[in-house]
Amino acid sequence: MPKGKDTALISWKEVPFGCYILEPGNSVQFKTGDWRSFRPVLDKEKCVKCGQCYIMCPDMTYTQDEEGYYIVDLTYCKGCGICASVCPKGAITMVVEEV
Amino acid sequence: MGKRIAKEVSIAIAEAVKQCRVDVIAAYPITPQTHIVEHLSELVANGELDAEYITVESEHSAISACLGSVATGARTFTSTSSQGLALMHEILFIAPALRLPVVMVVANRALSAPISIWNDHGDIMAERDIGWIQTFAENGQEAVDLVYHAFRVAEDRRVMFPAIVNIDGFTLSHMIEPIELPDQEQVDRYLPPFRPRYKLDPRKPLTMGPVGIPEIYTEAKKAQDEAFKNAYRVILKAWDEFEEVFGRRYRPVETYRMEDAEVALLIMGSLAETAMTAVDRMREAGKKVGLVRLRLWRPFPLRDFVKAVKGLKVLAVIDRALSPGATGGPVGTEVRSALYQVPGRPRVVNFIAGLGGRDVTVEDFEEMADRAYVYMKKKPKEPYEMIGVKE
Numbered sequence: 001m002p003k004g005k006d007t008a009l010i011s012w013k014e015v016p017f018g019c020y021i022l023e024p025g026n027s028v029q030f031k032t033g034d035w036r037s038f039r040p041v042l043d044k045e046k047c048v049k050c051g052q053c054y055i056m057c058p059d060m061t062y063t064q065d066e067e068g069y070y071i072v073d074l075t076y077c078k079g080c081g082i083c084a085s086v087c088p089k090g091a092i093t094m095v096v097e098e099v
Numbered sequence: 100m101g102k103r104i105a106k107e108v109s110i111a112i113a114e115a116v117k118q119c120r121v122d123v124i125a126a127y128p129i130t131p132q133t134h135i136v137e138h139l140s141e142l143v144a145n146g147e148l149d150a151e152y153i154t155v156e157s158e159h160s161a162i163s164a165c166l167g168s169v170a171t172g173a174r175t176f177t178s179t180s181s182q183g184l185a186l187m188h189e190i191l192f193i194a195p196a197l198r199l200p201v202v203m204v205v206a207n208r209a210l211s212a213p214i215s216i217w218n219d220h221g222d223i224m225a226e227r228d229i230g231w232i233q234t235f236a237e238n239g240q241e242a243v244d245l246v247y248h249a250f251r252v253a254e255d256r257r258v259m260f261p262a263i264v265n266i267d268g269f270t271l272s273h274m275i276e277p278i279e280l281p282d283q284e285q286v287d288r289y290l291p292p293f294r295p296r297y298k299l300d301p302r303k304p305l306t307m308g309p310v311g312i313p314e315i316y317t318e319a320k321k322a323q324d325e326a327f328k329n330a331y332r333v334i335l336k337a338w339d340e341f342e343e344v345f346g347r348r349y350r351p352v353e354t355y356r357m358e359d360a361e362v363a364l365l366i367m368g369s370l371a372e373t374a375m376t377a378v379d380r381m382r383e384a385g386k387k388v389g390l391v392r393l394r395l396w397r398p399f400p401l402r403d404f405v406k407a408v409k410g411l412k413v414l415a416v417i418d419r420a421l422s423p424g425a426t427g428g429p430v431g432t433e434v435r436s437a438l439y440q441v442p443g444r445p446r447v448v449n450f451i452a453g454l455g456g457r458d459v460t461v462e463d464f465e466e467m468a469d470r471a472y473v474y475m476k477k478k479p480k481e482p483y484e485m486i487g488v489k490e
Contacts (some may be wrong), residue, residue: 007314
């Protein structure tokens with residue numbers, strides 16, 4: 001165990017062979033949402049449910065709800081703002097994340 | 100056993116690679132390595148070798164293609180020299196970290212500038228820390244034998260690291276020597292089919308080469324280093340097995356007339372044959388001079404090396420590469436460091452010789468040994484000196 005601050009995730013003896021990722025499709029375990037400094041906020045009054053945000057989101061964080069609106073999953077949203085930028089109705093606003 | 104026939108060393112190496120039943124060769128021609136891959140391309144084109152020969156636009160692409168190829172579980176070979184090796188540089192580190200056992204023959208040649216196609220070890224010494232297994236051949240037979248060994252060790256599931264066999268450009272690569280190529284049956288006995296621990300396979304997806312965040316990178320490197328050091332035992336064992344199958348015995352450190360020696364020359368590569376003649380002459384003149392040759396350079400054979408130089412007064416290390424402004428040549432600094440903690444260690448003096456194809460003669464070696472005798476009593480003024488420089 002290091003004397004200083006121990007920031008390592010695992011022991012070197014547990015590092016998988018070649019540092020491979022042996023299990024496919026595990027990027028869902030990587031919570032990229034904590035990188036965010038802006039969050040997208042949807043104004044349902046303006047939204048026409050076109051799905052541009054859903055199509056353009058690089059992290060596939062948008063899913064459609066029962067009413068047909070596209071809702072962001074903040075566990076993964078990195079706050080890049082592409083959805084707000086492509087929204088033809090200006091229904092998405094990027095709001096500063098308060099820490 | 101196969102017949103012993105005169106062959107150009109490069110051609111013999113290509114024949115050996117064929118006997119290793121490689122699946123893929125990706126290479127770019129560069130002097131003095133060209134004959135190896137040229138002959139391999141002929142073997143593939145003539146249908147004598149059932150392999151994919153990928154023609155690429157550069158050495159950077161050659162090594163990249165090799166990594167992709169070996170990652171799918173294909174036995175893979177490439178070869179290069181000098182500027183070509185330098186162009187591979189950034190990819191070379193990736194192969195051992197991803198445990199991809201490519202085998203490469205490097206026909207050692209000086210780096211520019213001035214432009215030189217001739218032999219020294221400047222190219223490979225710039226790649227000292229890439230994490231590949233590295234051996235140096237002294238003669239044609241050894242060059243060929245080290246190719247079989249390289250595949251055998253690299254692909255061993257306990258190892259899974261890439262390997263370089265270094266041969267001196269021209270002085271080995273273009274030499275015609277009597278070489279015994281073994282029977283195919285012997286090679287097959289020595290070298291089982293390549294069965295990697297993991298491979299790229301759409302039926303069983305995995306990721307090779309993901310990001311290593313600061314919380315994992317150090318542990319990943321530690322794991323790599325430990326695995327690399329553990330490869331040492333397999334390297335030795337594979338030479339034991341080599342002797343059983345082919346009858347020739349190889350060790351990581353070779354010694355010549357080292358019994359009761361006071362002074363020894365240390366060298367890697369083909370110059371050792373010239374140095375042996377110098378040692379014989381000096382022995383005849385009553386000087387207690389011996390020779391140590393490192394066959395294995397990475398992982399460094401620390402214990403075997405320390406044992407080999409025990410009892411010496413002066414060890415004269417001959418480097419064939421210059422490390423400008425350093426405390427010695429790459430081999431010189433390595434050896435000094437290796438011996439620093441050893442009680443009663445010999446004095447290490449360091450000569451830089453044979454740069455860019457400059458001949459190093461028997462007389463040059465005698466001069467170096469004589470200087471080593473002088474340095475037995477008096478410390479050298481400089482940490483290293485260049486031999487054969489015209490004032």
